[in-house]
Amino acid sequence: MAGPTSDFWQARFESKQTGWDRGGPSAQLLAWLDKGLLQPCRIAVPGCGNGWEVAELARRGFEVTGLDYTPAAVEGARATCERAGVKASIVQADVLSYTPVQPFDAIYEQTCLCAIHPDNWLRYAQQLGSWVRPGGSLFALFMQMVRPAATQEGLIEGPPYHCDINAMRVLLPESSWIWPKPPYDQVRHPHLPQGHELAVQLVRR
Secondary structure: OOOOOHHHHHHHHHOOOOOOOOOOOOHHHHHHHHOOOOOOOEEEEEOOOOOHHHHHHHHOOOEEEEEEOOHHHHHHHHHHHHHHOOOOEEEEOOOOOOOOOOOEEEEEEOOOHHHOOHHHHHHHHHHHHHHEEEEEEEEEEEEEOOOHHHHHHOOOOOOOOOOOHHHHHHHOOOOOEEOOOOOOEEEEOOOOOOOEEEEEEEEEO
């Protein structure tokens, strides 16, 4: 398999090299929730890590399934939910092969796509399309992390991998997803000052 393995991420968690971890739910998730754009439903959080977003969604009445294939992440997410006094389903699974019992109403995609090697993006996009019901939403934060070696030499560097918005439109095409018109909100990350995320809500056709 191209890209980081479960062992790679396990080592990062064990050594506390988790610079992507905000230590709480994303400000963009809170904005979507507070604006009423994301309301209680059956939702998946792939690549949930320590589960901050899982716990926040569960606290607000969502039926949440958090997915991660790294044991330390699964343990961390379960601990986060336990400390918050909420219940959620935390599943250890590979997102490239996971199949839900029934489609979700929504998916919150923040750290999973940019952690997957681009060789596997097409498969992951197919998975997202199969997980969410028609009319359901994909709330996505696309990581913008342009590196000189990528633009000058064509090297693929990451994680996090740069999720070029034009590539995202090819990966999640209008034939399958309704895209809102840009511009999209920029979301800054406190621990990744050299990059930012673009926040987009897509609707499954």
